[in-house]
Amino acid sequence: VDARPEAPTLAFPAGFRWGTATAAYQIEGAATEDGRTPSIWDTFSRTPGRVRNGDTGDIAADHYHRMDEDIALLAELGVSDYRFSIAWPRVQPTGRGPAVQKGLDFYRRLTDALRAAGIRPVATLYHWDLPQELEDAGGWPHRDTAARFAEYAHLTADALGDRVATWTTLNEPWCAAFLGYGSGVHAPGRTEPAAALRAAHHFNLAHGLAVRALRAALPAAAEISLTLNLHAVRPASGDPDDLDAARRIDALGNRIFLDPVFHGRLPDDLVADTAALTDWSFVHDGDLATAHAPIDSLGINYYAPTVVAAGTSPTPSPWPGTEDRVRFLPAPGPRTAMDWPVDAEGLYELLTRLRDDLPGVPLVITENGAAYDDYADPSGDVHDPERVAYLHAHLAAVHRALADGADVRGYFLWSLLDNFEWAYGYGKRFGIVHVDFATQRRTPKDSARWYARVIARGGLTG
């Protein structure tokens, strides 16, 4: 019998990185252990009415105590890489001062165990868990938070620099700025459009300052990156007003980060569009040059496209200044349990756009995946055929983008485990491994077996 995996019809390049992704607050639990103090997500989730069902990350998937079991799951999948985030409130609880050894020790054990299993650790420094004390001092709309972040980056790199292969400064600053300070559906739950724009700038500044701190602290071979949730924006029609709506959302969703980080400038149209909210005087001389620090790759999180037309949208909005001009349309076709459309074409559009706009920048899909309800059969097997179909379609889109010249180096599936899905709590399951939150029992779903086969054969069949 030939035991070799069947040859893929859509083969990915040799050396392509296959991974899964998680984030600290969504899986770790152990919210008060070993010196950890509250982050804005602890405060937010403990505030009645903010998170569905009153769920919090107090226990989550208990990964803090089940790390070895979770690394065994990764090894079984055969991933080359694992993307996790480091909890700032574990490492530097007040956001100032020296690092807490016990907090660092957890990530030392995690990265040592990953490396022992032959898995590259890919660490994100900020996946939304700002120490509450820094929010109390003003949070991301306050300029000093950027400097505090660079200091945290430095002391973390000093401690873990020999263990982590890839360092990502920020995860999705768009969400952190505009859902956190604009629409208020994420922590800290503020609804201040001008403050959200300030926060976005301070994320760019924090990123640039952190890149400088990381370069100083890390070995030359370390890869430094930034992850953005770029929006695949589509106008509903070729009507000039619809095109203008798409331009505005592209400026506020994409170019607000891409232009400072890759070109050292702010988009002129963004500044003009938001003139009624701010004069952008919080952008100091030199800030854009700081944000423009060279990085080694760009991480992209993609779930679904954004379709817009001329019109109006409700306030508070995560899109400051567009409420009387832009309407968001439900895209046609099937939906996930989040009610997000399944549309792999949007990922192809995004990757080929970045191929054209950012020549020479290696791209990594740092998140892609879908929430669906699982079906357990009487034997306990967990079936998730829609997730397999979603993942297959999106990997096929990545393959097509590669064939058309996009420099995509890797793919991280969101997520390894069912976890705390932010404002939705535990009601939405993104994992390829089912978690029974009452017992913390892990059960790989059909999608996990499917992904292991994709990795083993280096691509898709059919």
Ligand code: GBH
């Ligand atoms: C990611 O966020 C997170 O990094 C991850 O922690 C999370 O669990 C995962 O995705 C699944 O949600 O805001 O009106 O424009 C993705 C968040 C969701 C942000 C869709 C943009 C579009 C609707 N993205 N959202 S809107």
